[in-house]
Amino acid sequence: MTQLQLADLPTPVLILDRARLLANTARMRDRAASLGLSLRPHMKTAKSATVAILAHAGTKGPVTVSTLVEAAHFAAAGFRDILYAVPVAPQKLDQAAAIMRDTACDLKLITDNIAVAEAIAAAGRRLGVRFRTLIKIDCGLGRTGIAPDSPDLLPLAAALSAPGAELAGVLTHAGHSYHAHSIAEIKAIAEDERLAVVTAAGRLRAAGHACAIVSVGSTPTALHAESYAGVTEMRPGNYMFFDLFQAGVGSCRMEDIAVSVLATVVSHHPGRGHLLLDAGGLALSKDTGANEHSPGTGYGLVCRPGDAVPLPDLAVRDVHQEHGLVGRRDGGAADFLSAHPPGSRLRVLPNHSCMTAAMYDRYYVTDPAVAGGLAVVAEWDRVNGW
Amino acid sequence: MTQLQLADLPTPVLILDRARLLANTARMRDRAASLGLSLRPHMKTAKSATVAILAHAGTKGPVTVSTLVEAAHFAAAGFRDILYAVPVAPQKLDQAAAIMRDTACDLKLITDNIAVAEAIAAAGRRLGVRFRTLIKIDCGLGRTGIAPDSPDLLPLAAALSAPGAELAGVLTHAGHSYHAHSIAEIKAIAEDERLAVVTAAGRLRAAGHACAIVSVGSTPTALHAESYAGVTEMRPGNYMFFDLFQAGVGSCRMEDIAVSVLATVVSHHPGRGHLLLDAGGLALSKDTGANEHSPGTGYGLVCRPGDAVPLPDLAVRDVHQEHGLVGRRDGGAADFLSAHPPGSRLRVLPNHSCMTAAMYDRYYVTDPAVAGGLAVVAEWDRVNGW
Numbered sequence: 001m002t003q004l005q006l007a008d009l010p011t012p013v014l015i016l017d018r019a020r021l022l023a024n025t026a027r028m029r030d031r032a033a034s035l036g037l038s039l040r041p042h043m044k045t046a047k048s049a050t051v052a053i054l055a056h057a058g059t060k061g062p063v064t065v066s067t068l069v070e071a072a073h074f075a076a077a078g079f080r081d082i083l084y085a086v087p088v089a090p091q092k093l094d095q096a097a098a099i100m101r102d103t104a105c106d107l108k109l110i111t112d113n114i115a116v117a118e119a120i121a122a123a124g125r126r127l128g129v130r131f132r133t134l135i136k137i138d139c140g141l142g143r144t145g146i147a148p149d150s151p152d153l154l155p156l157a158a159a160l161s162a163p164g165a166e167l168a169g170v171l172t173h174a175g176h177s178y179h180a181h182s183i184a185e186i187k188a189i190a191e192d193e194r195l196a197v198v199t200a201a202g203r204l205r206a207a208g209h210a211c212a213i214v215s216v217g218s219t220p221t222a223l224h225a226e227s228y229a230g231v232t233e234m235r236p237g238n239y240m241f242f243d244l245f246q247a248g249v250g251s252c253r254m255e256d257i258a259v260s261v262l263a264t265v266v267s268h269h270p271g272r273g274h275l276l277l278d279a280g281g282l283a284l285s286k287d288t289g290a291n292e293h294s295p296g297t298g299y300g301l302v303c304r305p306g307d308a309v310p311l312p313d314l315a316v317r318d319v320h321q322e323h324g325l326v327g328r329r330d331g332g333a334a335d336f337l338s339a340h341p342p343g344s345r346l347r348v349l350p351n352h353s354c355m356t357a358a359m360y361d362r363y364y365v366t367d368p369a370v371a372g373g374l375a376v377v378a379e380w381d382r383v384n385g386w
Numbered sequence: 387m388t389q390l391q392l393a394d395l396p397t398p399v400l401i402l403d404r405a406r407l408l409a410n411t412a413r414m415r416d417r418a419a420s421l422g423l424s425l426r427p428h429m430k431t432a433k434s435a436t437v438a439i440l441a442h443a444g445t446k447g448p449v450t451v452s453t454l455v456e457a458a459h460f461a462a463a464g465f466r467d468i469l470y471a472v473p474v475a476p477q478k479l480d481q482a483a484a485i486m487r488d489t490a491c492d493l494k495l496i497t498d499n500i501a502v503a504e505a506i507a508a509a510g511r512r513l514g515v516r517f518r519t520l521i522k523i524d525c526g527l528g529r530t531g532i533a534p535d536s537p538d539l540l541p542l543a544a545a546l547s548a549p550g551a552e553l554a555g556v557l558t559h560a561g562h563s564y565h566a567h568s569i570a571e572i573k574a575i576a577e578d579e580r581l582a583v584v585t586a587a588g589r590l591r592a593a594g595h596a597c598a599i600v601s602v603g604s605t606p607t608a609l610h611a612e613s614y615a616g617v618t619e620m621r622p623g624n625y626m627f628f629d630l631f632q633a634g635v636g637s638c639r640m641e642d643i644a645v646s647v648l649a650t651v652v653s654h655h656p657g658r659g660h661l662l663l664d665a666g667g668l669a670l671s672k673d674t675g676a677n678e679h680s681p682g683t684g685y686g687l688v689c690r691p692g693d694a695v696p697l698p699d700l701a702v703r704d705v706h707q708e709h710g711l712v713g714r715r716d717g718g719a720a721d722f723l724s725a726h727p728p729g730s731r732l733r734v735l736p737n738h739s740c741m742t743a744a745m746y747d748r749y750y751v752t753d754p755a756v757a758g759g760l761a762v763v764a765e766w767d768r769v770n771g772w
Binding site: 010011012013044066067068086087088089090091092095111112113115116119142143144175264265266267268269272276278281282283285286287318320321322323325341342343354355358359360361384385386 | 396397398399430452453454472473474475476477478481497498499501502505528529530561650651652653654655658662664667668669671672673704706707708709711727728729740741744745746747770771772
C-alpha cells in the first residue's frame with residue numbers, strides 16, 4: 001500500500017510535525033526535571049491521549065484537562081492522575097464521579113468558591129466518592145482564584161476537608177505572562193506565580209492542612225522561571241505545539257511551531273493584492289492575539305507545504321467563514337501570486353494553536369525525515385466539545 | 387418518560403428557540419416570495435437538514451452550502467439542488483462528482499478563476515459528469531469574484547462551456563453590508579449587489595450564454611433591498627438564527643435571536659466585578675464583530691435561562707478557553723452577583739451565530755410555549771468540519 005501523502009488530503013486539514021512535537025516535549029520534560037518538578041501537561045491544546053503519552057516519554061503520567069470530555073478520554077485511555085483545572089460546576093459532579101468509578105482514576109477538581117466547595121463535599125457524600133479538590137489561587141491574572149492572603153482560604157480548606165471531599169492542594173495560572181513584553185517581565189511574573197501558591201500552601205499547612213500539591217502553569221513562565229522553590233508541579237500545555245503568539249512572546253522560535261493548517265489556493269485577485277485560500281475563520285480561528293506582539297501577523301503566516309518556515313512578508317490578512325485572503329503584510333502588490341497557482345498548497349501557522357486545533361477531529365502527522373515532510377506518517381484522533 | 391429539561395444538560399450546550407426559528411424563516415420566505423425570487427438559504431450557519439426543511443416550510447428546496455461535508459449531508463438527506471458557494475479547489479472535484487453520482491443531486495460549483503474553470507471542465511470529462519458552475523462576481527466586498535465589467539468574464543464563460551462543465555449562472559455576496567451604518571446604506575449596497583450580477587448576466591447573454599441563475603445573498607441586503615429586478619434567487623443564511631451582530635446592523639430585534647449558549651455560573655469574584663461562566667472562547671467563539679455596531683457587547687450578552695432577553699448592562703467581558711467573565715458593560719461594581727449564585731444558569735446570546743454554532747454537534751431545541759422554554763422539545767444534529 002502506498003503511503004498517504006499531504007497532496008491526497010482534502011483541505012483544510014490539521015498537520016502535526018512529529019519531530020517538532022518530540023523536540024518541544026523533550027525540552028519541557030528536561031526543564032521540569034531540572035527544576036525538580038513533576039510535569040502535569042495541560043492537554044487542553046492537544047486533547048489527545050497519543051500526544052500525552054509522547055509528552056511523558058511513553059508513560060501515562062499526570063495530566064491536566066479543561067473539560068470532562070477530555071477527562072473521560074484520558075481516563076478511558078488508562079491515565080490515572082487527572083486534574084480538571086476549570087472551576088467545577090456543581091451539576092458536573094455526578095459525571096465526574098462516574099468517570100472516577102468507571103475507570104478507577106484519581107480525577108481531581110478545583111474551585112475557589114465556598115458554596116461550590118460545600119456542594120462538592122455534599123455530592124461526594126451522596127455519590128459515595130471523595131472528591132480531591134485544589135483551591136484556585138490568583139497570582140495576578142485576575143480571571144479566577146482567590147488572593148494568597150484571602151480570608152476565604154481557610155474556610156475553603158475547611159469546606160473541602162468535610163466528608164465527601166479532600167483538600168488536595170493549591171494551584172494557579174500565570175496567564176498574564178502571555179502579555180509580557182520581555183523575558184525579564186516573564187521571570188518577574190513567574191516569581192509572583194511561585195509566591196502566590198507557596199504563600200497559600202504555607203497558610204494552609206500552618207492551619208494543619210496537608211496541601212500535598214502546589215501547582216503552577218503557563219508555557220512562558222514554565223520556560224523562564226528562575227526558581228520554583230516550594231512548588232511541586234507545573235502544568236504548561238501550549239508548549240507541545242506552540243504558535244505565533246508564543247513565538248511573539250518569546251517562548252519558542254518560529255521553527256518550533258508543530259501544528260499548521262494545510263490549505264489550497266482557490267483563486268487569485270491581483271488587483272486586490274491577494275490570493276484566496278480554502279481556510280477561513282473556522283479553519284484558522286478568529287483569534288488575533290498574536291498581533292499584540294507581532295503586528296501584521298493577521299490570522300496566520302503562510303509556508304510552503306513541505307516545511308513550516310514562513311514565506312517572507314506574507315500573512316492571512318483577512319478571513320471569512322471559509323475564505324482566507326493571503327497578501328503582503330505591508331499591503332503591497334501581489335507579486336507573489338505566480339509562485340502559488342490555483343490548486344497549489346500552503347500551510348498556515350496558527351496564531352493560537354489551542355483555538356485552531358479545536359476545529360479538527362484528527363491530526364495528520366508528518367515528519368521532515370519522511371518524504372520531505374510531505375507524507376502522512378500517522379493519523380491521531382483528538383477529542384473536542386463538552 | 388419525563389421530558390428532558392435544560393436543567394438536566396451539562397453545560398455549555400447550544401440552545402435553539404424553535405418559535406424564533408419558525409418566525410425568522412417564515413419572514414424570509416415571505417420576503418423572497420414578495421420579491422418574486424427563489425430562496426436558496428445558505429446553510430453554513432445552521433448546517434442541519436432538519437433546519438433547512440423548516441426553512442423551506444417542509445420541503446427539500448434549494449440550498450447553499452459552504453463545505454463538501456455539508457453538501458454530502460444535504461444530498462444524503464434528499465436535497466437535490468445544492469450550491470457549493472465557496473470557490474472550488476481542483477482537488478475537491480473528485481469528491482464533488484462522487485456526491486453527484488451517489489445521490490443524483492444537482493451539486494453546483496462556483497469559481498472566478500480561468501485555470502480552475504479549465505480544471506473543472508477537464509475533471510468533468512475525466513469523471514464522466516458535467517459540473518454546473520456559476521461565475522463569482524464581486525459587488526464591492528473585495529473578497530473574491532471578478533468585477534461585472536471584467537475582461538475575464540467571457541473567457542470564464544467559454545471555459546465553463548467546454549465539455550465536462552456547464553455555465554449555470556452568476557452569483558455575488560454583499561458581505562460589506564455587514565459594515566453598513568444605516569438602512570439607507572444597506573439599500574444602496576443591495577442595489578450595487580443587484581446591478582453587479584444583472585450586468586454580468588447581461589454581458590453573458592449578449593454573448594450567447596444562457597445564464598439561468600442570477601443569485602445574490604446576504605441577510606441585511608435580503609431584508610432591505612428595494613428591488614431585485616433581474617435577479618432569480620437569494621441566498622441569505624444567518625437570518626434563521628440571527629445574532630448580536632445582525633441586531634446591531636439592523637437586520638433583527640434582540641428578541642429574534644434564536645440561538646444561545648446555556649452556561650453555568652461556577653464562581654463569583656466580587657472584587658474584580660465579575661462572575662465566572664463555564665463557557666469561554668471555544669464555547670462562545672472569539673468573534674468580537676458585534677462590538678463594531680454595539681460597543682460593550684464583549685463576547686456576548688447574557689439572559690436568564692428561560693427566555694433570551696439580555697439582562698440590562700451585563701456582558702461577557704472577557705474569555706479564556708473554557709472561562710467566560712460576566713460583568714457590567716460599563717465596568718461597574720458586581721452588584722448583580724447575588725441574583726446568579728454558583729450553580730445557576732445563564733444563556734449567552736452570541737456575537738456571530740455562524741462561528742458559535744460551529745463548536746457544537748447538536749441543537750437542544752426549546753419552545754417558549756413548552757414548560758416556559760425550559761424543556762428540551764427536540765435534539766437536532768448538525769454537521770461540522772471538512
